[in-house]
Amino acid sequence: MxxxxxxxxxxxxxxxxxxxxxxxxxxxxxxxxxxxxxxxxxxxxxxxxxxxxxxxxxxxxxxxxxxxxxxxxxxxxxxxxxxxxxxxxxxxxxxxxxxxxxxxxxxxxxxxxxxxxxxxxxxxxxxxxxxxxxxxxxxxxxxxxxxxxxxxxxxxxxxxxxxxxxxxxxxxxxxxxxxxxxxxxxxxxxALGLSYEKMHACPNDCILYRKEYEDSTNCPTCGISRWKEGKDSILKEGVPAKVVWYFPPIPRFKRMFQSHETVKSLTWHAARKSIDGQMSHPADSPSWKLLDDKWPEFGNEPRNLRLALSSDGFNPHSSLSSRYSCWPVILVTYNLPPWLCMKRKFMMLTLLISGPKQPGNDIDVYLEPLIDDLKSLWVGIRGVYDAHNGEYFTLRAALMWTINDFPAYGNLSGCVVKGYKACPICGDDTPSHRLKNGHKICYIGHRKWLPINHPYRRQRAAFNGKPEYGIPPEPLTGEEVLHMVENGDRVCWKKKSIVFDLEYWKYLPVRHALDVLHIEKNVCDSIIGTLLEIPGKNKDGIAARLDLLNMRVKTDLQPEYGERRTRLPPGPWNLSRAEKREVCNSFYGMKVPEGYSSNIKNLVSLQDSRLLGLKSHDCHTLMQQLLPVAIRSVLEKPARYAITRLCFFFNAICAKTVDVSKLDKLEEDVVVTLCLLEKYFPPSFFDIMVHLVVHLVREVRLCGPVYFRWMYPFERYMKVLKGYVQNRTRPEGCIAERYIAEEAVEFCTQHLSDVSTVGVPSSQMMGVSKPLSGCTVSIVDQDLLNQAHLYVLENTEEVLPYIEQHMIHIKTAYPKFRKRTKWLQDKHNSTFIQWLRFKVQSELEEDNHGVSENLRWLAAGPNMAVPLYRSYLIKGIKFNIKAQDDVRTTQNSGVYLLAHTMQVASAKDKNPILSNMGFYGVIQEIWDLDYQKFTIPVFRCDWIDSGWSVVLSMPNREYNDVIGDEVLGDVIIECEPFTRGMSNVDTFDELVGELGSQNIRGGCEDIWIE
Known part of the structure; x- marks a missing residue:
């Protein structure tokens, strides 16, 4: 027509x-x-x-x-x-x-x-x-x-x-x-969701039945049938033996651009304010800028996507006895701001590889359709509609790196992750040594990363018995890796990764990211297991001592064999029985804020003096802050110092915002830390996870903050996928159907203003302030009430002009004291409340006075009858009084106040210095000051002497959902690599001395092994 x-x-x-x-x-x-x-x-x-x-x-x-x-x-x-x-x-x-x-x-x-x-x-x-x-x-x-x-x-x-x-x-x-x-x-x-494709696969992971094999009935590689074999050994023609679910990413990317708000978020990186010398997003990293510089036509279009790929296996069944493993392949989009980038809504499931066994090195077979689409995305997809700008454009995308645990790192990259050449960054120059009695490879020799003139390079007995003259290996570039695998190098590489089919892949400085989550967890397990002698995780033992003897270092720690038992002299890393109990009691008695971590108390076995069942986030909180507190009074200084330095390093490396100028110092510090660990721990302690720590700063320098590249969000997402399974006989089918249904819901909720999205969860209590307990009304002391009221006034922006007027008034009324800062401040504190009341009353009598309703009631002062609460929610954060926390397993009564105040040398000091001071305290009472038209909660605290207490701040793992780009541009989260109290290595060696030939720890019981 x-x-x-x-x-x-x-x-x-x-x-x-x-x-x-x-x-x-x-x-x-x-x-x-x-x-x-x-x-x-x-x-x-x-x-x-x-x-x-x-x-x-x-x-x-x-x-x-x-x-x-x-x-x-x-x-x-x-x-x-x-x-x-x-x-x-x-x-x-x-x-x-x-x-x-x-x-x-x-x-x-x-x-x-x-x-x-x-x-x-x-x-x-x-x-x-x-x-x-x-x-x-x-x-x-x-x-x-x-x-x-x-x-x-x-x-x-x-x-x-x-x-x-x-x-x-x-x-x-x-x-x-x-x-x-x-x-x-x-x-x-x-009907609103996007479809998926079911592809048949060879059960031996040889091929996918697509393209030239689409009509085949047998695998051309192994000859096995395409069809499933029944219990009667009869092939069920038409029923595939193995299926892969493929969710094409191109239509899903196109749908993202059909939402006004999503398009604005996808171009956030180009419109935001960046700070020189700071990295808070992958857009600030050299890896991002390399794509812009090498392919300017790609970088000039802010809508072009930068992607990361993650894959790992999980057991979809609740039974731990099942070894079933299905593998999702997930894409994330780095164009999005930090508070959206790693959220469930924007995690795109692209492949679901069915079990029961993992694909291993054959995962490239299953990645073929995804790589084909990524090739098309690099060339460009024409005719993508931008709903925000109302125009069509050509969409392009580039894969920046993959994110996996270390075994999957080897599967995707094709590199060897075991044996003498297990480090993918060091390659042929991996510092490795075979332990004859432990039957394992240890990775010692971190002194080669020290400066040439460092004294540790010349020390022999404290390390491996030899001086160190080597230099650190240069990381291989992508072009060098590609040349090696194409020429048949099978020492460090098992295959040519299919990702090299992407034309830009070989030019990227970091192609596969090391996962800090699993590195931190494994290092934590090794430290805790060795200190508390946990079976299966203890790096000490008879074999470890015999290996020391073979290496001719720390020979005084060799085992002594008896008729029935073997005696191991205590080394610098061993704890006495009393110290083990003290460490476990420290963890058992720890109370952390609600939502900080799991209940540490449940992980402690006081009877066996062990920590059991540590999950990855438990290890994260231990390494970030809790472990240095628990060991502060145990171990000898050298070993304790080395462990504490390592914990400080992990705390610094996980900062949300990276100060580029401090990375060189941080890298130097972690090398020294690893050398200290080599001095005071056995070689068996140094598995590949400990060695990989030396390369973490390099990846931060090239890729930006760690939390964009660790497995935490992907592990959480795989738990979501596991929850999709309702039919245990068809787990992948359940996941596929539930995924596309949730896609449809997310698509609809973008256009329903009163529906909260599942994929970007937000706390219902965020920004809410309200009491969480009943109250008792009390008539409080007038001086305390005035002090609380003055604090409210001093921190109200509308009152600040009146504070300046009052200070001028005092200086005019008392000219003799105008240069005495402390006297003026004391006078201001004692007279401001009454002065403000009269000042506001006089202004209210004038026409067009401009006094707001809030200021009027603030000046009038609070009610003498004050409600007292035991628990209160302030902007979504829960606070308790100390008495409430005493009967709870968590503590929410600790507070920190940064105050701009005067510092005086003594009571007679007439020239105080104004500066910011931090005050730590515990909440004794929560008052709700009643100003007739509104209430303001305030805390009455007991302030803690920093000389005898240990105060911790919560480590953050991800951005708050409510953070906006305006806030992000101004917030810089500083994370010093080491505290002021931590001396440098040279000074420390002078203080504690060298161990020399004496390595046996005094005051510690011998270790007896049956």
Whole structure:
């Protein structure tokens, strides 16, 4: 049918004839002739009217010119793809709205919603249909989205959700449109979701049955059948032996650009304010800038995507006895701001490799379709619609690095992660040594990273019995690695990684990122296991002592064999039984703020003096802050000093914002720390995880903050995927179906203003202040009340001009004391409250006084009767009084105050110095000052003497959801690598001396082994 009239002048005869032909066509081809969808630019096929009204709309408003395939009016569906369309031919786009906000979408994008456009059209219609007759707040679609949102957020089972739908249907009036089962709900949502592809694979991980193997029935490599073999050994033709679920990323990236808010977030990195010398995002890193410099046409378009890939296996079953392992492959987009980048909503599941066994080094076979799409994304996908700017553009994307634990690092990169050459950065120059009795490889020799003239290089007995003259190895570039694997180097490399098929991959400085999560956890396990002699994690033992003897170092620690038992002299790393109990009691008695970590008390076995069941985040909190506190009074100084330095390093390396100028010093410090550990710990302690610590600063320098490259968010996401499994016999199918259903929900919630998204969780209490307990009303001391009231006034911005006026008033009234700062401040504190009250009263008597309602009630002062609470929520953070914490397993009564105050040398000091001072304290009472129209909570604290207490601040692992880009530009989180009290190595050696030939620790019991 001729549709050229759609572009004609609405006053022309061609337009008039075209409208009549269109209406006749619609009436003839649709079942009903009373109401049809209106295609005008305002209704865009969302509203149904009679033919006469539609004729008026099309004349007055004009027809939607992008509505070229009249699917809503009886024309057969003509599927096209965005890859083949000519952008220049399109001069508009269709818009479909199912609640109140329009979703920008090209008509050809119907292809992203499956093969049946009528199902999608029905869903669009559900956006106009009320959930029950007369309801104006909810439509059928919005109600379903909200209900499914609850299901996803709280992990509701399908059976429970079906029963909830039935109950909702019974509660609502007759004629409601709530689905009656999970099946009906999923059918509706899947019409909005993007599809996935099921690819057959060889059970031996040889090939995917795609491209030239699509019609094969047997694997051309191993000859095994494509089809599953039944229990009777008969092949079930048509039932694949192994399936891979592929979720194409290109249509999902295109959908991201169909949301106004998401497009703005994707270009955040180009619009933000960056600070010289600071890295708070991968956009600040040299790796990001290399892509901009080497391919300027790529870097000049801020909408081009920078990606990271992560993959790891997990057991989808609850039973720990099951060894089933399925492997998701996840993409994250670094264009997004830090508070969105690693969130569940923007983690894109691209591959799901079915079990029961892991793919291992054959993972490249399964990555083929993803790499093909990444190649296409590098070349460019034409015709992607930008909803924010209202234009089409060519989308490109680049993979920056992969993120995996160390075994998976080897699988994806193709490098060896065991044996003499286990370090992928050092390669052939990995400092390794085989321990004859321990039957393992240790990685000692970190002195080669020290300066040439460092005294440790010349020491023999404290290390491996030899001086060190070597230099640190240069990390291999991608081009060097590619040359080695193409020339058949099989010493350090097992294969050529498929990721090298990306033309830019060999030029990237860091292609596979070391995972700080697993490195920190394994190092923590080694330290705790060795100190507390935990079986299976203890790096000390008879074999370790014999290896010292073979190396001719610390020979006085060799084992002494008896008739029934073997005696091991205590080394510098050993704790006495009393010290073990003291360390365990320290952990057992620790109270940390709510949400800081798991309950450490539950991990302590006082009977065995051990820590058991440590998870990765438990190890994170131990290494960041708790371990140095627990060992501060045990061990000899050298070993304690080395462990404390290592903990300080991990605390510094995990900073959210990296000060580039401090990285060189941090790298020097960690090398010295590893050398100290070599001096005071056995060689068996130094597995590959300890060695990899020396390379962490390099990756921070090249890639930016650690929390963009560790596995924490991916581990959490895999727990979400595990929760999708309802049918234990088909775990991957459950995950695939639940994933696309959640995709549809996320797509809908972007356009529902009153629905919180599941993928970007936000605390319901964020920003809320309210009491959490009952109160007792008390008449407090007037002096204390004035002190609290003065603190409120001093910290109220509206009062600051009055403070300046009052200081001028005092100096004028007492000219003899105008230079005595302390006297002026004392006078101000004692008279300001009354002065402000009279000052505000006098201003209120004037016309056009400008005094706000808040200031009026502040000046009047608080009520004498003060409510006292035991617990209070301040901007989403919980605070308790000390008495409340005494009966709880957590503590929320500790506070820190940074105050700009005067420092005096004595009571007679007349020239105090103004500076910022930190005060630590515990909350004794929580007052809620009543100013008639509003209340202000204040804490009455006992301030702690920093000389006898240990104070910890909470380590942060990710950005708060409410942080905005304006805040991020001004906040710099400083993290000093070492405290002021930690002396440098040379000074420390002078203080504690060298161990020399005496390595046996005094005052510690011998270790007896049966």
């Amino acid at each position: 001729d549709k050229s009239w759609m572009h004609s002048d609405r006053r022309s005869k061609a337009y008039e004839f075209g409208v009549e032909a269109f209406l006749n066509f619609a009436v003839e081809n649709l079942l009903t002739t009373t109401h049809i969808r209106c295609p005008c630019v305002k209704c865009v096929n969302l509203k149904l009217f009679g033919v006469g009204i539609i004729r008026d709309h099309v004349y007055f408003n004009g027809i939607d010119q992008s509505y070229k395939n009249w699917t809503f009016h009886g024309e057969p569906w003509e599927a096209t793809t965005n890859a083949s369309r000519n952008v220049e031919e399109d001069d508009g786009h269709s818009r479909y709205s199912f609640v109140s906000e329009e979703i920008d979408m090209d008509d050809n994008d119907f292809g992203d919603f499956g093969s049946n456009p009528y199902e999608f059209a029905n869903v669009i219609g559900d956006g106009d249909q009320p959930v029950y007759p007369g309801c104006r707040k909810y439509t059928k679609l919005s109600a379903l989205v909200k209900l499914y949102n609850l299901k996803a957020k709280h992990g509701m089972s399908d059976v429970c959700f079906t029963e909830l739908l039935i109950l909702q249907g019974d509660l609502l009036p007759e004629g409601n449109t709530i689905p009656t089962s999970m099946y009906e709900a999923k059918k509706t949502l899947c």
